[in-house]
Amino acid sequence: MPHVSQTRIPELPAVAPIVLAGRIAPIDERERMSAIAKTPLESPWRVTRTGLAGDQQADQKNHGGPEKAVHHYPFDHYRAWEAQIGEHALLGAPGAFGENLSTTGWTESNVHIGDIVRFGSAVLQVSQGRQPCWKLNARFSRRDMSMLTQMSGRTGWYYRVIEEGEANPGDELRLVERLHEAWPLSRLITLLYRDTRRYDELAKMAEIAELAAGWRALATRRIEKHAVEDWAPRLLGEV
Numbered sequence: 180m181p182h183v184s185q186t187r188i189p190e191l192p193a194v195a196p197i198v199l200a201g202r203i204a205p206i207d208e209r210e211r212m213s214a215i216a217k218t219p220l221e222s223p224w225r226v227t228r229t230g231l232a233g234d235q236q237a238d239q240k241n242h243g244g245p246e247k248a249v250h251h252y253p254f255d256h257y258r259a260w261e262a263q264i265g266e267h268a269l270l271g272a273p274g275a276f277g278e279n280l281s282t283t284g285w286t287e288s289n290v291h292i293g294d295i296v297r298f299g300s301a302v303l304q305v306s307q308g309r310q311p312c313w314k315l316n317a318r319f320s321r322r323d324m325s326m327l328t329q330m331s332g333r334t335g336w337y338y339r340v341i342e343e344g345e346a347n348p349g350d351e352l353r354l355v356e357r358l359h360e361a362w363p364l365s366r367l368i369t370l371l372y373r374d375t376r377r378y379d380e381l382a383k384m385a386e387i388a389e390l391a392a393g394w395r396a397l398a399t400r401r402i403e404k405h406a407v408e409d410w411a412p413r414l415l416g417e418v
Contacts, residue, residue: 191284191285191289191290191294191354192284192285193351193352193353193354194282194283194284194285194351194352195282195348195349195350195351195352196251196280196281196282196298196352197219197254197273197280197281197282198219198220198222198224198231198279198280198346199217199218199219199220199273199274199278199279199280199281200217200218200220200231200233200234200235200279201213201214201215201216201217201218201234201235201274201277202214202235203235203236203237204216206314206317206318207317211317211416212237212238213237213238213314213317213318214234214235214236214237214277215276215277215314215315215318216274216277216318217234217273217274217277217278217279218274219274220233220234221233222346222347222348223345223346223347224299224345224346224347225343225344225345226248226249226298226299226301226303226340226343226344226345226346227248227340227343228245228248228340228343229243229244229245229248229340230243230248230249230279230340231249231279234279245339245340246306246307246337246339246391246392246393247306247307247337247391248303248337248338248339248340249279249280249303249337249338249340250277250278250279250280250309250335250336250337251278251279251280251281251282251285251290251335251336251337251338252273252276252277252278252280252281252309252335253281253282253283253285253286253287253333253335254273254281254282254283255283255284255286256286256333257270257275259331259333260333263327263331264319264321264324264327267319269318269319275318275319276315276318276328276335277314277315277318278335280352282352285352286365287308287332287333287334287335287336287363287364287365287368288363288364288365289363290305290336290363290364291305291357291358291359291360291362291363291364292305292306292307292358292359292362292363292364292367292387292389292390293305293357293358293359293362293387293389293390294354294356294357294358295341295354295355295356295357295358296338296352296353296354296355297352297353297355298344298346298350298351298352298353299344299345299346299347299350300342300344300345300346301340301342301343301344301345301346302340302341302342302344302355303338303339303340303341304338304339304340304341304389305336305337305338305364305389306336306337306338306339306389306390306391307336307337307367307390307391307393307394308334308335308336308337308364308367308368308371308394309334309335309336309337310329310334310371310413311324311325311326311328311329311334311413311414312325312413312414312416313325313413313414313415313416314416315328316414316415316416317416322415325413325414325415326414329372329410329414330372330373332365332368332369332372334368336364337391339391358389359387359389362387367384367390367394370384371394371397375401375407376401376405376407378401378402378405381398381399381401381402382398382402384398385398385399385402
């Protein structure tokens, strides 16, 4: 079990998530494969180092793995999406954004990088935000959905699994320890996608040990090159 600091745990309500998983299937007319379509997963839920037992990823280079083992997306955002893009069949229930955990009350504004969270007997740590990709375009039948998600800041986030374990209905996500009070995910997401040339901030970002190595390397490359990486292949998938 990770060391629990003696400082006061910040106020973040315990929440019982809806747990979802997906199976690999064609996502578009080109028959590109994805498991982004998530539906409720039968309990008990086994949480492993690489994700939920029963969940799949078609592209294991860019999805899943230890640093992106579990994806959390706030159901709080669904109403904002309806206001932005109009009614959509996918927005009627959790799972539209490929999330494994759906909750209300936790968002990018009150969840911080490095937060340690218990779920049943499993222990998770917030490792990075989400970098939306073209699969959201295919999922929503909108060419701009990935870009809209990125620029809205409503991206969701990923956990690494510190301790494997099992959870059951009624088990809540509970914040155990906060390591970086100054680094809510919203700050990281703004730096990554909006204030992209704040090199002083990028240097601080690159020093966060609990941040996924890929995001720290991204910050370092921007500082070295004084340039922002090309987002088009990720957002449009035209490669």
